[in-house]
Amino acid sequence: MSSTFDAGSRKVTVPEVLRRKSTSSCGVPRGKIVALTAYDYPTAHLLDECGVDIVLVGDSLGMVLLGAENTLSVTVDETLHYTRAVRRGLRRALLVADMPYGSYHVDDSDAVRNALRMVKEGGAEAVKVEGGERRVDRIARLVEAEIPVMGHIGLTPQSIHALGGFRVQGKTTDAAEQLFRDARAVEAGGAFSIVLECIPRELAAEITRELHIPTIGIGAGPDCDGQILVLHDLIGLGVRAAPKFARRYANVAETISRAVSAYAEDVRTRTFPADAESYQLSVDVRERLSASGP
């Protein structure tokens, strides 16, 4: 039996993602979940056409689109702006909006209010929140408000100052045990899936085996139920170096540079625009204009 999932044209829903847990109760392998970030309409449209299952408007937008040092400055309004654009580009994929730093850290009602905006104003079908054990009640409160939640543990970029930098998590016995507690807490809170970021592959495999919800890895090895990457790392459109776990499939930065340099050269050498790229007066109007003279 093939384990390749035919993306087809069926809409990806939250229950569908839950069903895609890698092994069914009778041990049959299911297709991996393919997830990527997107922040704009044309890219979202392309990803959807390619059969990507989950599109995340990640707060990585602060870094890859807006040039910030980290994700902390991203706001709810900024996320909504990009989520609306992505919404217009998707037909099949599930749209998840990342809850930015500060939008769910104050109290339950603030978190629910901000998450509801993602659904009502942004068209998101789920939100993502970072954090494990200490986030369990907040996740449960969002789920109670009918907002599906994707969890996110391991390297959680919104905790960058507490973690002391972007580095692999769960490397000591204590840290590994904490990761297991975090994963269980996210599931207990009612999340429908969980991102595991930058943790040793053995831990990710074990967490994936233990949880009933799908795990989506980023720098967490091949055994997760799905994988996610920041699109800009995959297509080679970043200004900064991509992390070790990202595989680059294209060099779009080079393609853009070449195109822009060629355009600049053509403008400077007066070869752009050519006659075919210009509008012409009719012969009639041209003759009448030259007859009337300046």
Ligand code: KIV
């Ligand atoms: O912000 C983001 O893009 C993310 C993914 C990389 C998981 O959180």
